[in-house]
Amino acid sequence: MLESKKVEKIKRINGNKQTSFKELPKIIIFAKQVNEVWFNHLYKESGLKFEKHYMGYITQPVKGKQITQFLIACGGSKVRYYDNWDYDNTLVVKFDHHIGFQVNSICLDCVKHNHIVTNGLVEGDRLSC
DSSP states (O other), rough: OOOOOOOOOEEEEEETTEEEEEEEEEEEEEEOOOOOOHHHHHHHOOOOOEEEETTTEEEOOOOOHHHHHHHHHHHEEEEEEEOSSSSSSSEEEEEOSOOOOOSSSEHHHHHHHTTOTTTTTTTTTTEEE
């Protein structure tokens, strides 16, 4: 699994103006395959080394600068922060150009219901999100 290194902490202030400190979030990339050249470049630039994970790839940044470098390298990808039962203090990344994050595709009825142009979709087709 992930190496155990000293990880920087982030100061956070909640809605009640209470201060807390949390380690930098781990990063999970939802992808079956990622370009190795990109991974190597990212490692040289930031020191982030990703490991294969059942969801895709995972790493634990140890410095805030690494997260900044990662987000710049991701370009237009989708990134969400989760801190819940499923993803404890985690940045989740999806590399796709579509609109939805939690939805991968929708059926023709949903497309019509949401007044989205169908562009020739027929019954049984799905629109990627």
